[in-house]
Amino acid sequence: MKSNFRVRDRTIAEQVSSMRCKYPHFTTDFTSHSSMKVTGVLQPSSRSDAYEFVLKYNLTDPPKIKIVSPELKKNEKGEEAEHLYPNGYLCLYQPKYREFTRTNLLTDTIIPWTSLWLYHYEVWHLTDEWLGGGEHPK
């Protein structure tokens, strides 16, 4: 069935309400009428550590998500994990491919991608290889 519902940008209220509904154990707050902050814990596999994150989002910038505890570690060679922006934010998607746009819910994208990123972060420590694929800026 063809939908004639036009995909439109999600409002911050929609993002907050979706987060509170689907992830009631996270702490989700408005930080202004057009911005929000989420804190919570994600554990990528059943034997993994549990990682506390902070996610900040407003309607003009991409979502920013950072792991606050336990602190992300470098590997034995002193290298930083892959797919991290210099300020410590996770690089979860390629903007050019529009994998996340303002029409998407954080709950359906950024949150599960963060689990996946954490999974690959741990595997990177264990195998010395980033097995999650991805692209690097040229």
Place this chain on the structure above:
Amino acid sequence: MISIENKATQIDDLLDKMAEAVQLDDTRYDRMKTSYESVKDWIENDEIFFKPYNYDVYPHGSVRILTTVKPFGKDEFDLDIAIHLKSNTPHTPQRIYAELKRCMEAYAKKHSLKIEAKNRCIRLDYAGDFHMDILPGIQENVFDQNKIKVPDRELGDWVSSNPRGYGNWFMGKANLVKESLLEKSLRAEKLPVDNFKHKKPLQRAVQLIKRYRDIYFQKDDTYKTSSIILTTIAGQFYQGEESIFDTVDNIITTIRTKVNQPIGRLKVLNPVNAEEDFTDKWDNEPEYYEAFKKFASHLYNEWQKLKMQHGVLNEGITLKGLFGDDIFTKAQRSQTMLIEELRKSKSLAAARNTGILSSVSSVSAAAVKSNTFFGRHEK
């Protein structure tokens, strides 16, 4: 359910994959089988001595019970074969041994193999690949199809042996569990379980314990505990646990209890010949027993660390120490590639309450939509 969704299957999947990585690989198994068939034909067609007799030729040892482990640092397997003459013969053990030696020398010459006369068997050396130890034996009586007398050259007499009975005993123990934890979890995912048919938790546990023994005694193997002792202990203490993790846990915990008893030592009797103590050497050379106790206690302590569940990063360090960096990395990589396959086929989700990656079949999980990790890669 995918393995990493559940604490028990997550570690068992890794243990299983590590055991897989140390065992005899399929291509070499096929080569061994071909060589074994060829030796068998050769003996069966030996006009001079063997042809008129009625006998079985079969593998015994770890190849029979599927607990093979690649030797650490080298790359040669042992294939143990028994030639089991069914009827009694008037010949002396020396004669049987000499005839086998003659027969195999001709075979070795034809195939340019090195041959070595050992105390009870003839060894064919398939250079750099494997050894085939051929044990000649005569069935002791008509009531027990498995008991054979084998010539012992040093003793100059027959000794009783029961390699096939031992194999049956071990397999009976391994099959105490109907369906292993991993079989169950695969069944739940409707994946083929054939892979696990012959790899019960007890077999996996024996492979891992042997592998760890090879690493533990790597620097000094003077008092290394033998495979037959470890395999027998494992079989005797096994209680039908469903997981590899619990199987190892139960075996090493039972060893710990037994060796800590105030009187006497742990004895490991041959399950198919109670008169034979595999550990009689431990009386005259207690260093062997001491080394075994230390080895078992180290494994016990490492297993306790895994039980604490201090996160996969710490567990990785423990598992690498126990079984080797290379095989751990190989197993972890293979587990992760399965996750990546699910991701590519859009069958991956993350549980809402925990974040744990799972299959999309769960209603309380968010599907992982396509994404491309992006950003710098700092070397």
